[in-house]
Amino acid sequence: MxxxxxxxxxxxxxxxxxxGLEAEMAQATARRLVEGDLLGHNSHGLRMLPVYLERxxxxxxxxxxxxxxxxxxxxxxxxxxxxxxxxxxxxRLLEEAMxxxxxxxxxxxxxxxxxxVGALQAYLEAPARRGLLATLMVTDPGVASVAPPGGIDPVTxxxxxxxxxxxxxxxxxxxxxxxxxxNGAIANHAAAGxxxxxxxxxxxxxxxxxDPQALSAKPPGTIMPLGGEDFGYKGFAFGLLVEAxxxxxxxxxxELPRQRGAQGVFLQLIEPNAFGHGKQAFLASTSAxxxxxxxxxxxxxxxxxxxxxxxxxxxxxxxxxxxxxxxDVRTQLDAWAxxxxxxxxxxxxxx
Amino acid sequence: MxxxxxxxxxxxxxxxxxxGLEAEMAQATARRLVEGDLLGHNSHGLRMLPVYLERxxxxxxxxxxxxxxxxxxxxxxxxxxxxxxxxxxxxRLLEEAMxxxxxxxxxxxxxxxxxxVGALQAYLEAPARRGLLATLMVTDPGVASVAPPGGIDPVTxxxxxxxxxxxxxxxxxxxxxxxxxxNGAIANHAAAGxxxxxxxxxxxxxxxxxDPQALSAKPPGTIMPLGGEDFGYKGFAFGLLVEAxxxxxxxxxxELPRQRGAQGVFLQLIEPNAFGHGKQAFLASTSAxxxxxxxxxxxxxxxxxxxxxxxxxxxxxxxxxxxxxxxDVRTQLDAWAxxxxxxxxxxxxxx
Numbered sequence: 001m002x003x004x005x006x007x008x009x010x011x012x013x014x015x016x017x018x019x020g021l022e023a024e025m026a027q028a029t030a031r032r033l034v035e036g037d038l039l040g041h042n043s044h045g046l047r048m049l050p051v052y053l054e055r056x057x058x059x060x061x062x063x064x065x066x067x068x069x070x071x072x073x074x075x076x077x078x079x080x081x082x083x084x085x086x087x088x089x090x091x092r093l094l095e096e097a098m099x100x101x102x103x104x105x106x107x108x109x110x111x112x113x114x115x116x117v118g119a120l121q122a123y124l125e126a127p128a129r130r131g132l133l134a135t136l137m138v139t140d141p142g143v144a145s146v147a148p149p150g151g152i153d154p155v156t157x158x159x160x161x162x163x164x165x166x167x168x169x170x171x172x173x174x175x176x177x178x179x180x181x182x183n184g185a186i187a188n189h190a191a192a193g194x195x196x197x198x199x200x201x202x203x204x205x206x207x208x209x210x211d212p213q214a215l216s217a218k219p220p221g222t223i224m225p226l227g228g229e230d231f232g233y234k235g236f237a238f239g240l241l242v243e244a245x246x247x248x249x250x251x252x253x254x255e256l257p258r259q260r261g262a263q264g265v266f267l268q269l270i271e272p273n274a275f276g277h278g279k280q281a282f283l284a285s286t287s288a289x290x291x292x293x294x295x296x297x298x299x300x301x302x303x304x305x306x307x308x309x310x311x312x313x314x315x316x317x318x319x320x321x322x323x324x325x326x327x328d329v330r331t332q333l334d335a336w337a338x339x340x341x342x343x344x345x346x347x348x349x350x351x
Numbered sequence: 352m353x354x355x356x357x358x359x360x361x362x363x364x365x366x367x368x369x370x371g372l373e374a375e376m377a378q379a380t381a382r383r384l385v386e387g388d389l390l391g392h393n394s395h396g397l398r399m400l401p402v403y404l405e406r407x408x409x410x411x412x413x414x415x416x417x418x419x420x421x422x423x424x425x426x427x428x429x430x431x432x433x434x435x436x437x438x439x440x441x442x443r444l445l446e447e448a449m450x451x452x453x454x455x456x457x458x459x460x461x462x463x464x465x466x467x468v469g470a471l472q473a474y475l476e477a478p479a480r481r482g483l484l485a486t487l488m489v490t491d492p493g494v495a496s497v498a499p500p501g502g503i504d505p506v507t508x509x510x511x512x513x514x515x516x517x518x519x520x521x522x523x524x525x526x527x528x529x530x531x532x533x534n535g536a537i538a539n540h541a542a543a544g545x546x547x548x549x550x551x552x553x554x555x556x557x558x559x560x561x562d563p564q565a566l567s568a569k570p571p572g573t574i575m576p577l578g579g580e581d582f583g584y585k586g587f588a589f590g591l592l593v594e595a596x597x598x599x600x601x602x603x604x605x606e607l608p609r610q611r612g613a614q615g616v617f618l619q620l621i622e623p624n625a626f627g628h629g630k631q632a633f634l635a636s637t638s639a640x641x642x643x644x645x646x647x648x649x650x651x652x653x654x655x656x657x658x659x660x661x662x663x664x665x666x667x668x669x670x671x672x673x674x675x676x677x678x679d680v681r682t683q684l685d686a687w688a689x690x691x692x693x694x695x696x697x698x699x700x701x702x
Binding site for chain 1 (some may be wrong): 413421422424426427429455456459463484486498499500501502503504505506512514516523525527528531532548549553556557558569577578579581582584585586588589591592594595596598599600601602603604606619623625626627628629633635636637639640642643646647648649650651653654655656657658669689692
């Protein structure tokens with residue numbers, strides 16, 4: 001079904017409030033889930049809302065509490081959130097960093113122990129539209145699904161790195177895991193009874209495999225780092241970067257007892273105007289780069305698409321035509337609406 | 352042959368001075384080439400020295416000039432070097448950043464238009480031993496060998512990202528290209544008359560190929576981004592980051608007319624003590640991560656090696672037993688020694 005974006009935002013906010021979140025936290029969480037869907041990250045959009053509602057119920061997402069300042073040096077600051085809603089904490093972190101970058105060319109911030117923040121790309125457009133470079137790394141020290149190359153036992157997760165690159169036109173919005181694919185993508189193949197298109201996983205005996213069931217075996221297999229069998233050591237190296245920046249630096253890493261559902265975050269904003277020949281030169285350079293990529297002749301049957309282009313197009317069309325919500329997500333949300341005494345999502349779909 | 356490290360350093364310095372470099376620049380250049388060899392990056396070690404000597408001769412490496420300050424905001428600064436020796440400029444940039452990081456938790460620096468800086472890993476040990484996180488991105492806007500996924504015409508290069516992660520023990524030293532392999536690795540397969548082990552390149556018609564000759568065809572083919580046929584869009588996204596940080600931000604990017612041999616650099620140092628729960632907690636966290644990686648059971652016939660471990664072991668053994676120099680490199684260097692009136696490398700090999 002399609003539903004107007006505003007209506008989806010309102011419905012999700014009401015469900016979160018009914019589950020005990022205060023208005024500001026509920027709004028921020030709903031806003032970032034809807035933004036995830038708008039950009040096409042459906043696995044990190046409203047599909048996550050039932051998970052959040054469950055976690056609000058059992059205390060894995062905190063409803064009350066304050067952000068604790070672990071360190072503050074002006075151009076850098078570290079917060080800990082004690083499992084408060086991740087999207088709300090991320091919005092506050094980003095807002096604070098956007099304020100500070102007016103007086104510091106580089107602002108660096110970390111967030112420890114916040115609950116799930118959703119799609120990283122959903123935080124990039126605001127800094128990009130302000131002409132800032134932003135880098136965002138996030139991971140969850142309570143989850144392990146990627147083994148070091150040559151290893152059997154998992155240590156890290158798909159450890160994404162996201163970034164925006166402003167240009168004179170639309171910005172590039174990068175959001176890329178450092179493993180071949182996510183746990184969710186493997187689960188989708190398993191549910192459909194399909195083999196994987198390649199040896200994307202390693203089974204629990206250390207053998208490369210195209211069987212998606214390998215990941216749900218006991219003990220579970222692992223997902224290969226980006227680069228796969230031949231070059232996985234490269235992707236794993238980038239994954240280690242995420243561990244160092246988003247977890248160790250934030251003060252919330254794999255030295256802790258493993259407990260699922262809370263994340264560490266590294267966020268950095270850079271004002272290009274303070275570097276090189278200033279902002280106009282920077283934008284001319286990134287725009288030339290984008291132009292050269294699109295001027296590359298396409299291979300037969302292929303086309304060239306740069307990071308974020310499809311996401312921004314999808315956002316534009318959904319803002320116009322309504323948000324796509326999968327039937328199974330709608331069903332789950334309506335069940336929650338009934339349980340929490342809210343109007344069903346279907347009743348909003350007068351679009 | 353093996354040669355004592357000091358003797359190699361002296362011999363290389365003398366050659367560079369004979370080619371017209373002043374002592375400080377010659378020493379720095381020799382030091383970083385030798386460090387490249389020590390860490391096992393032979394393609395970026397003394398093998399590059401004949402190239403540098405040639406470039407000093409034809410002016411592609413400047414012998415005189417000054418570093419120009421493009422911007423300076425204390426915690427961030429941008430220099431342009433007008434093709435001065437890359438290793439010398441990098442050492443000065445790193446030294447300046449290491450000074451400034453004593454008063455700023457994050458120091459961010461760019462370098463525009465310096466000549467080839469050599470192996471990135473050769474700059475990482477000093478900050479790592481000081482307990483700093485360092486990130487280094489470098490590329491050359493005069494070279495294009497990687498096409499955007501789906502494209503035929505090259506735009507970027509292998510665009511490496513390097514970083515050090517300090518721990519309570521030996522640091523992790525990451526130095527990883529964002530393409531599958533380097534131009535040099537493909538050339539080695541071509542010279543040996545071997546097919547590539549996989550479809551690592553795209554021919555000049557846009558077809559994935561295992562033929563290393565595809566890269567030297569006219570027009571040349573391209574190297575696949577990290578991730579290859581299925582996931583190259585991820586590696587290319589990281590390559591775009593390098594373009595934005597090391598070129599556009601530095602003020603020396605692909606908007607310029609293409610001219611080979613000069614590079615743009617992004618360097619950032621982070622003092623972990625200023626974040627989260629401070630340095631001891633940071634080091635405990637990175638050390639736990641390394642411990643967990645090594646505790647992962649190895650797959651049959653495999654072993655687990657983290658970034659920099661082999662390089663540091665190689666450095667230790669070469670410091671003890673002498674530097675390995677390939678015969679063809681020695682022959683080239685001796686020809687240069689004769690031409691420039693310096694003692695032959697062979698005469699130094701009394702180790």
